[in-house]
Amino acid sequence: MARTLLDKVWDAHSVRTLPSGQTQLLIGLHLIHEVTTPQAFQMLKDAKLKVRMPERTFATLDHIIPTTDQTRPYKDPLAEEMAVHMIRNAKDFGVPLFDMATGKQGIVHVIGPELGLSQPGMTIACGDSHTSTHGAVGAIAFGIGTTQVRDVLATQCLAMAKPKLRQVRVDGALAKGVYAKDVILWIINQLGVKGGVGFAYEYAGSVIERMTMEERLTVCNMSIEGGARCGYVSPDQTTIDYVRGRPYAPQGAAFDRAVTWWKGVATEPGAEFDDVKRLDGGAIEPVVTWGINPGMSLGVSQRIPKPESASEADRSTFREALAHMGFQSDQPIKGAKIDVAFVGSCTNGRLSDLRAAAEVAKKGKVAKHVRALIVPGSQQVEKAAEAEGLHEIFTAAGFEWRKAGCSMCLGMNPDVLVGREMSASSSNRNFIGRQGSPTGRTLLMSPAMVAAAAISGAVADVREILK
């Protein structure tokens, strides 16, 4: 019987069936960062345990670091303490750390694929929900909590039940001005923020097949926003070409042997899924969220819907969203005034994202009332962008060019919204308070749409600017 990548990777990593009926699943790559690990390392110390496979564990600093002045000690003593813990724990437990001095530091979900650490056929875990990102290279990648981080550190394993598998097919062709971000926002819009609960998502169809690896990383990144436990794209030639030559990828003859194995773990034609959903890529327009979860979104030419359009159980959340955002039903989203523009994050902080934003930034200047930040996802992205002169395009247009980090995605570092500021953001969550101000407001969109909003001072249709 034809098998899926999930079946094959699951079986290859299964250590045993636990008394609970769950699988003891070996984790091939464990990525860690400063926010969700200090307690896990303390639990390890308390239990006098070592890191089981330090050579399969890699650390970075991303969530709490400032993106302006990165001199230590950091101005925020709490951030400094977290950095100190990460550095000390990495040293004490023999785990390699990509700190600023390595030139390889960055957001954990940007550097994993970038360094070739994340490879097809692997199981990957990280104490961060956006670990689903790594599924783009054909891995099964799980976001986990701190006590599970302890488990992976101590045993290199997780106790898990195998999720069901849904294939999400996007066929057709995307219009100009429509990006991977719009595709995943539209998938979440159509399948719902809880539609994926209990499922892993396999993304397929001609739109996904034609995507570059960076675009696939954006799609898989937000699987969690659709409720799915993980998301992946079965490996193909795009995957192989992307991994080739990366520092931690197999080299020479080993690479050729790896390719054979990677092709062997891919989903086979005729494989069956627990569910299949189909979307028409040609029908997708640039998407903007209007509410307080990533499923509350609409095409940029549309008007904000009425609460009656939601199911009865969802209507109170719908009304809460309108009140929080200060929006009215029937109001067009286009023209909604913004105060802040943010391009960056593990969703959209890669070189191709910065290129797309720069393309738009060339067409104008940041509106006077807008504070606009461009934050590369890693030091390597920063360097590559500067080599192309993207930073000059941005600064000439009035955007701030920052250093690598999670920045304004999550409100754990100095980059935060103030008061009720409205942010056009290329990040992944528009939850109340997400960007650091309890009353702050977030509109999620693609990097090109963020740049369009920055120069227009309000939500704009990037297709009109790119004409």
Add this chain to the structure above:
Amino acid sequence: MSPTDYTRRQVTGRGIPVPGNDIDTDRIIPARFLKEVTFESMGEHAFEDARKQNPEHPFNSPVYKGASVLVVGQNFGCGSSREHAPQALMRWGIRAIVGGSFGEIFFGNCVMLGIPCLTVSQADLEWLQREIGKAPQTPVNVDVDKQEVRFGDRTIKAAVPEGARKQLVGGTWDSTAVLLDAGTAIEATAKKLPYVTGF
């Protein structure tokens, strides 16, 4: 239950309803409170911003002080994987959660802390939230083993996925010891993977 008794067959305590769907972990504990290297202070920040913005928030109400069974809507705990969210609820006093559905990472984190999360139908959760509001002193009995929730003279059908149910009822939810039991089978599995051996 004694501190050394890890079995979670039943939890009985007063209820606290927090209505609304898609309540994310940023809402349960805003990110600025994650800048801590321990979980100790998390309890005092549970729902902090939501409580400040809404004086009527159930976590502000003296009526629900001492409650231990949280009753929520759909997709509770979606979003960020931060274990700080269930840690905050646990340290506030929550011992079990009943809801329509749960974010999967949140659910897994709760299991790791020995907090059962049971799902019930939309109609039943609305009923339970309403009835707890009317009689907040009446205990809610959460039966993990039988997958039932009892309140007053009514018993509601509830569900927990089988693996989690066995972990909770059997007291094996603190999984490190269980996983360590596999011994060298862990390394043996790793050695069969070509990417571990260098292809």
